[in-house]
Amino acid sequence: MTSTITPDFAKQGGLIPAIVQDYRTGDVLMLAYMNKEAFRETQKTKTAVYFSRSRNRLWRKGETSGHVQKVKEIFIDCDNDTVLLKVEQAGGAACHEGYKSCFFRKIEDGKEIVTGKRVFDPKEVYR
Amino acid sequence: MTSTITPDFAKQGGLIPAIVQDYRTGDVLMLAYMNKEAFRETQKTKTAVYFSRSRNRLWRKGETSGHVQKVKEIFIDCDNDTVLLKVEQAGGAACHEGYKSCFFRKIEDGKEIVTGKRVFDPKEVYR
Numbered sequence: 001m002t003s004t005i006t007p008d009f010a011k012q013g014g015l016i017p018a019i020v021q022d023y024r025t026g027d028v029l030m031l032a033y034m035n036k037e038a039f040r041e042t043q044k045t046k047t048a049v050y051f052s053r054s055r056n057r058l059w060r061k062g063e064t065s066g067h068v069q070k071v072k073e074i075f076i077d078c079d080n081d082t083v084l085l086k087v088e089q090a091g092g093a094a095c096h097e098g099y100k101s102c103f104f105r106k107i108e109d110g111k112e113i114v115t116g117k118r119v120f121d122p123k124e125v126y127r
Numbered sequence: 128m129t130s131t132i133t134p135d136f137a138k139q140g141g142l143i144p145a146i147v148q149d150y151r152t153g154d155v156l157m158l159a160y161m162n163k164e165a166f167r168e169t170q171k172t173k174t175a176v177y178f179s180r181s182r183n184r185l186w187r188k189g190e191t192s193g194h195v196q197k198v199k200e201i202f203i204d205c206d207n208d209t210v211l212l213k214v215e216q217a218g219g220a221a222c223h224e225g226y227k228s229c230f231f232r233k234i235e236d237g238k239e240i241v242t243g244k245r246v247f248d249p250k251e252v253y254r
Contacts, residue, residue, distance in 0.1 A: 003239060028148055095205055
C-alpha cells in the first residue's frame with residue numbers, strides 16, 4: 001500500500017532537518033535544513049539541495065566545492081518532520097572543513113577529541 | 128589536543144537536534160532535541176535524555192516503554208549546533224510506532240513505502 005506524502009514544513013516555521021548518511025558506509029555526514037522548494041528540487045534533480053539558514057537562500061550542496069551529493073534514497077520519520085537522505089558523496093567529504101563527516105569531533109568528559117581525518121584542505125577548495 | 132566544548136544552545140532558541148544512530152549497525156534510529164539540561168543529563172547518566180517539544184519537559188527515553196538508549200559515544204558537528212549519539216537500543220526498537228527506526232518509510236515519486244518491520248505492538252507497550 002502506498003500513499004502520497006509531504007513533510008510537515010509548517011510545524012517548524014517552514015524548515016525541516018535533513019540527516020545525511022553515506023549510503024554505502026552508513027556514516028552520518030551532516031545535518032542540513034530544507035524548505036519546501038529545497039525538498040522539491042532534491043526530489044527532481046536527485047541531488048541534495050538544502051536551504052542555507054546563514055545565507056537565507058537555496059543551497060545546492062557542492063555548488064562551490066564540487067562536492068555534490070547524489071541522492072539514492074529518501075526516508076521520512078514517524079512525525080513527518082525530519083527526513084533522512086542516503087547519498088553518494090562526491091569528493092569523499094561532506095564537511096566544509098575538509099572532513100568526510102561534519103561530526104569529526106567526539107565529546108568525552110566535556111572535552112573535544114578530533115576523531116576524523118582531513119580529506120581536503122579547505123583553503124584549496126574555497127578560494 | 129583537547130579542549131572543553133559545549134554545544135551552541137542559544138543559536139536555535141535553547142534546543143539542538145540530536146541524531147541517534149545504532150552504534151553497531153549504523154542505522155539512523157531517530158532525531159530528537161536536547162536543551163542544556165538534557166545534554167548534561169545524557170552525559171552524566173550515559174543514557175539518552177531529550178527535551179520533548181510536545182510535552183515541554185525532559186524526556187528520559189524509555190521511561191514508559193523501557194526502550195532506553197545506552198549512549199556509547201557523542202559527536203558534535205563543525206557548527207557546534209548538532210550532536211550525534213551512538214547508542215545501544217534496548218528492546219530493539221526506537222520508534223513509538225514499534226519499528227526499529229523512526230525512518231521506516233521511504234519516499235519514492237512522492238509516495239510513501241513502508242520499508243521497516245514492526246518489532247513490537249505499540250498497543251501492548253503504551254497502555
